[in-house]
Amino acid sequence: MSRLAKKQKVLVTPNPLTTSGDQVEFELKATVPARLIQEKYAYKLDIYYEYGDQQREDIVTYNFRFGEFIYERGKPTMTRQLAFPYSPKKNNGRLMAQGRIINAKTKEIKHTAPLQVATGIVTTPQAVVRNNTITFIPDNYDAEAKPALLEFFFEQDKAELRNYVGSNLDILNQYILDNADAQHVKVYATQSPDEKDKTLAEDRAKAIEEYYRERLAMLDYTGKKVNIRTRFTRDIRDVLTQKVQRSALPKEQVDELLSIINQETDPDKLDKALQKAEAYNYLQLYIYPSMRAATVEINYQLNRRSDYEIYLLAKRIAQQKVKADELTEDELHYAATLTPLLAEKRELYEAAVKSTNKWPAYYNLGTVYIEMAQKEYRPAVKLALLKKAIHNLTFAGYRNPSSSVFYSLASAYHLSNQKQEALENYKYAIKLGGKEEVLNKIFADKAALEIEMGLYNEAIESLRYAGDNYQTNMNMGLIYMLKENYEGAARYYNRALTHKPEDAHANYSMAVVGARSNNEQMLTEHLRKAVKSDPELIRKAVEDIEFRAWHRKPSFEEALLR
Structure with a gap:
C-alpha cells in the first residue's frame, strides 16, 4: 500500500500560490492508483501548510472512499477549491500533502512521506494603495458662533x-x-x-x-x-x-x-x-x-470665554466635578483642540458626547480612537480601539448622514478588516453625494477594498470616478498586472510615477511587470530606482517569488547594489 501511495499525483493551481484578498486560494487535484482503494484499508490525504519555525496549518483531508471521488482515466481523482488565511509570516512556507493508510480492522495508521506540492506565496495582489485618511472636524469656534x-x-x-x-x-x-x-x-x-x-x-x-x-x-x-x-x-x-x-x-x-x-x-x-x-x-x-x-x-450668537477658562472647565466636566451645561457643545469641542494628548482629547470628546449627544462629538471621539489604534502595536488592543471608533462613528452617521461621516465609518471598518461592512458603508457614502474631492477619495478607497476582495471588475468601475491621481493609477496598474495585461500595467504605473517620480512602490511594481513580461531592462532599471529610494526593498526583492527566476542573473544582482 505504501508503494502504491508513492504513485499518487498532486497538482496545485496556481503554483506558486498567490493571495486573493486576505486569503490564499488555490485548486488542488489529487489522483491515486485504483488499487489503493480497498475494503481492508482506508486512504486519506492530508493537505497542510508549513511555515516559520515548524508551524503547521491544517487545510483539508481528502477521503478516498466510494462516493467522494470520481474516476478520471480509470484513476480515483478528487479536485477541490481550497483556501487558508494569509499573513506575511507565511510568505516563504510550503504546501504539503501526506497520505494516511488506515487498517480498517486494527485501526493502525501508517503515514507516507510528506510531499511538497507548492512553495511560497506570491504577494503582489497585496500591493494595494489605500488612503483612509480621517481628520477631526475643523474647529469653527470663534467670537461669533457660525450657523x-x-x-x-x-x-x-x-x-x-x-x-x-x-x-x-x-x-x-x-x-x-x-x-x-x-x-x-x-x-x-x-x-x-x-x-x-x-x-x-x-x-x-x-x-x-x-x-x-x-x-x-x-x-x-x-x-x-x-x-x-x-x-x-x-x-x-x-x-x-x-x-x-x-x-x-x-x-x-x-x-x-x-x-x-x-x-x-x-x-x-x-x-x-x-x-x-x-x-x-x-x-x-x-x-x-x-x-x-x-x-x-x-x-445665533454666544459670548466667548477665554481659552484657559474653557480648557479648565472642560477638564472638570470630564472629571464630573462640575455640571456639563457649564460649557456649550462648541466650547467643549474647542477645548479638545487645546491639547495635543490623545488621552485628553478622548476624555473631552467623551464629555461632549454625554452632555450634547450631537454628531460632532461622536465623530471626533471616533476619530480619536482611530488615531489611537494606528499608534497601537498590539493587535488585540488595536482591534478593540477600532471597535470603539466604529461605535461612535455609527452614532455620528445616525445624526449626520453625510458622505464624509460614512467615509470615515467605512474606513474604520476597512482598517479593522471587516471588508463587507466597509464596502456597504463606502457605497452609502457615495449615495449621499458630496464635493468632487470627497467622492474621488471614497471611490478610490472603495476600489482598493474591492481589489483586496478580488473584485477586479468592480474596482475598475470605481476607479473611473476616483480622479487621475497616484492612488488611482497605482491600483489600475495592479489590476492590469493581475489580469496579465503587462503593457496596460506599465502604462498606469508610469502615470503614477508622473505624480511621484521617485516613488519606491511604483518603481518596484514596474520591476515586477518587467519580471513577469521577461523585460530585463525594465526590471533592472526600476528595481535599481526602487531600492535607491527604499533600501528595505532589497530584502523584499531577494525573497519575492516574482524574481525567483532572475536570482542568479548578473543584471538582477547589479540592480540590488544601488
Missing part, C-alpha cells in the same frame, strides 16, 4: 420626516432647547427630477417648520425669539447642475448631463430627457437621493 447646518433626507415621493436611523431629529431637538436670546432658522428644501409631485420641496420645507414650531412650544421655556424662513424651488435645474459639477463623473459625462439640463426648459420633462444619458444610472444611485432633502440653518 449650524443640518440635513434631512426624505424617501422618494414623500415629505414625512424620518424619525429612525439616519434622521437628524434628535440633534434638531437639542438646538430647539439651546439657551439663547434668539434664533434665526432657514429651511431650504429640494426634490429630485424623477419625483411626480412637483410641490414636494415646498411640502418638505413646511414639514420641518411645523415640526420645529411644535417642539419649540413643547420643550422651550426660555421664551427666546425664533424666526423661521422657508425656501424651495420647483425648478431644480440649478441644484442638479451644482451636484453634477461636484460629482465624481468623468468630464465627458458631466458635459453631456449639463448639456441636457441646459437644453430642457420644462422641469416636468427633465428626468425623461436625462434617461438618455450614459450616466443616468449614476444619477439614480448617487445624485437623485441627495436631492430629496432639506437643509436647516440655525444661527
Whole structure:
C-alpha cells in the first residue's frame, strides 16, 4: 500500500500560490492508483501548510472512499477549491500533502512521506494603495458662533420626516432647547427630477417648520425669539447642475448631463430627457437621493470665554466635578483642540458626547480612537480601539448622514478588516453625494477594498470616478498586472510615477511587470530606482517569488547594489 501511495499525483493551481484578498486560494487535484482503494484499508490525504519555525496549518483531508471521488482515466481523482488565511509570516512556507493508510480492522495508521506540492506565496495582489485618511472636524469656534447646518433626507415621493436611523431629529431637538436670546432658522428644501409631485420641496420645507414650531412650544421655556424662513424651488435645474459639477463623473459625462439640463426648459420633462444619458444610472444611485432633502440653518450668537477658562472647565466636566451645561457643545469641542494628548482629547470628546449627544462629538471621539489604534502595536488592543471608533462613528452617521461621516465609518471598518461592512458603508457614502474631492477619495478607497476582495471588475468601475491621481493609477496598474495585461500595467504605473517620480512602490511594481513580461531592462532599471529610494526593498526583492527566476542573473544582482 505504501508503494502504491508513492504513485499518487498532486497538482496545485496556481503554483506558486498567490493571495486573493486576505486569503490564499488555490485548486488542488489529487489522483491515486485504483488499487489503493480497498475494503481492508482506508486512504486519506492530508493537505497542510508549513511555515516559520515548524508551524503547521491544517487545510483539508481528502477521503478516498466510494462516493467522494470520481474516476478520471480509470484513476480515483478528487479536485477541490481550497483556501487558508494569509499573513506575511507565511510568505516563504510550503504546501504539503501526506497520505494516511488506515487498517480498517486494527485501526493502525501508517503515514507516507510528506510531499511538497507548492512553495511560497506570491504577494503582489497585496500591493494595494489605500488612503483612509480621517481628520477631526475643523474647529469653527470663534467670537461669533457660525450657523449650524443640518440635513434631512426624505424617501422618494414623500415629505414625512424620518424619525429612525439616519434622521437628524434628535440633534434638531437639542438646538430647539439651546439657551439663547434668539434664533434665526432657514429651511431650504429640494426634490429630485424623477419625483411626480412637483410641490414636494415646498411640502418638505413646511414639514420641518411645523415640526420645529411644535417642539419649540413643547420643550422651550426660555421664551427666546425664533424666526423661521422657508425656501424651495420647483425648478431644480440649478441644484442638479451644482451636484453634477461636484460629482465624481468623468468630464465627458458631466458635459453631456449639463448639456441636457441646459437644453430642457420644462422641469416636468427633465428626468425623461436625462434617461438618455450614459450616466443616468449614476444619477439614480448617487445624485437623485441627495436631492430629496432639506437643509436647516440655525444661527445665533454666544459670548466667548477665554481659552484657559474653557480648557479648565472642560477638564472638570470630564472629571464630573462640575455640571456639563457649564460649557456649550462648541466650547467643549474647542477645548479638545487645546491639547495635543490623545488621552485628553478622548476624555473631552467623551464629555461632549454625554452632555450634547450631537454628531460632532461622536465623530471626533471616533476619530480619536482611530488615531489611537494606528499608534497601537498590539493587535488585540488595536482591534478593540477600532471597535470603539466604529461605535461612535455609527452614532455620528445616525445624526449626520453625510458622505464624509460614512467615509470615515467605512474606513474604520476597512482598517479593522471587516471588508463587507466597509464596502456597504463606502457605497452609502457615495449615495449621499458630496464635493468632487470627497467622492474621488471614497471611490478610490472603495476600489482598493474591492481589489483586496478580488473584485477586479468592480474596482475598475470605481476607479473611473476616483480622479487621475497616484492612488488611482497605482491600483489600475495592479489590476492590469493581475489580469496579465503587462503593457496596460506599465502604462498606469508610469502615470503614477508622473505624480511621484521617485516613488519606491511604483518603481518596484514596474520591476515586477518587467519580471513577469521577461523585460530585463525594465526590471533592472526600476528595481535599481526602487531600492535607491527604499533600501528595505532589497530584502523584499531577494525573497519575492516574482524574481525567483532572475536570482542568479548578473543584471538582477547589479540592480540590488544601488
